[in-house]
Amino acid sequence: MVLGQPGQVLRAGATRLAVWGDPIEHSRSPQLHAAAYRVLGLDWTYERRRVSEADFAAVLASLDDSWRGLSLTMPLKGVAFAAARRNDRRAELTGATNTLLLGRDGPSGFNTDIGGIVRALAEEGFDAVDRARIVGAGATATSALVALGELGTRRVEIAARRPSAVDPLRELGERLGVAVAAVDLAAPVHTSVPLTIATLPGDAPVTDAAADALAGPGGLLLDVVYGHWPTALSAAWDRAGRRAVSGLGMLLHQAVLQVRIFTAGDPHVPLDDEASVIAAMRQAVVGD
Structure with missing residues (x-):
């Protein structure tokens, strides 16, 4: 038996994901990711956890093999960059990693914020x-x-x-x-x-x-x-x-790239029936 959030019990072998930051209560990532994994038919859990910059390394080291990946928000993008055994080009250019794919040989880091901006602007x-x-x-x-x-x-x-x-x-x-x-x-x-x-x-x-x-x-x-x-x-x-548009489009599309990373290990590999996944994710945070 593996304990998750207070009152939550996960089945043995469950695949776990989370968003970390400080503060973290405002994050919409759990709704986005939960919607995506429902469409994809994956029984994965996605949590929200408050983690400070000072505690990041210790909490990361405490994770077991049930953990697949992490989304990082402020102020953790710099320490996540430093913790990754390798980072993609976008993360290297910015020194900011907002996604960690966890593995036995160490985490791989990605910056999906950039792709989220590019894709949100394409919609406009x-x-x-x-x-x-x-x-x-x-x-x-x-x-x-x-x-x-x-x-x-x-x-x-x-x-x-x-x-x-x-x-x-x-x-x-x-x-x-x-x-x-x-x-x-x-x-x-x-x-x-x-x-x-x-x-x-x-x-x-x-x-x-x-x-x-x-x-x-x-x-x-x-x-x-x-x-x-x-x-x-x-x-x-x-x-x-x-015309002014909020960051919800950027949030949505950077999360789509994270889902690609967590499922295929590559932000450039489209999801199965990605249009349906995006529609469900958009509905989860925008409602239309």
């Missing part, structure tokens, strides 16, 4: 884009920049409060062949772009004046936030009569 008609703006210069901005590079973007403005925060992103842009320029988040005027990706936390303070200045010439807004909606930026896009 962006199979390619020549220039764009990223709002925020944190860890998620790194994944957004790599995603834009994969879409053929050659010029990216990064709106940040501190210009120095953009320096690592400028260096990454050089590796990707993307020209990165820093602009002041509070600037009263911005250049016109067809696409803006917002990577700020949902409760990040942004003045109406700053948000409105970004919205007017900002094209489509993909705001990676999904738990705090509307955000200050999405509200500004609404005032400007422009």
